[in-house]
Amino acid sequence: MKGFLLFVAFLASAALSAQWTSVKTFAKYDELAKEYLDRDDGYTYVINYWATWCGPCVKELPYFEQLLAAHDNEKIRVILVSLDFPKKMESKLLPFLNKHNIQSEVVILDDPKSNIWIDKVDPSWEGAIPVTIVYKGDKREFWDGEFDSYADLDKLFLSIHN
Secondary structure, eight states, X not given: OHHXXXXXXXXHHHHHSOOOOOOEEESSHHHHIIIIISOOXXXXXXXXXXXXXXXXXXXXXXXXXXXXXXXXXXXXXXXXXXXXXXXXXXXXXXXXXXXXXXXXXXEEEOOSOHHHHHHHHOTTOOSOSOEEEEEETTEEEEEESOOSSHHHHHHHHHHHHO
16 A cells, blocks of 8 residues: 555656756747737746756746746736747756746747847847736736746736736
């Protein structure tokens, strides 16, 4: 019986952990925007631009995972937009996502025309990461820089979500 319970516990933990094998890549910012940045479907979207090579980005990732878990019974979508190079997906990004058990949705943006699309994300953004957008319908907030705590992210989320 003990062995059976351990097996069931193993299966449950395996089901809860994501096994990343690929990540959707957008070659153009406008494709990403169409799919994630201009929706009015009742969900609150939390869009974070980050990369595995960005120390502040990696430091704050647990806050996004905590937000997703804390509000899992609500209409929330957390999208982590990786600015890692697609050619490093298998060697760097996927192992990182699996090691850190990332549950949020992850996509890669591979549009080299950053001077154009950065202004489309937010005119005040100078291009440094991390940055986050939280929106629901026509309510929108832009957070330039790293979150100091989960509480800061949750407060921003709730200001738009409620």
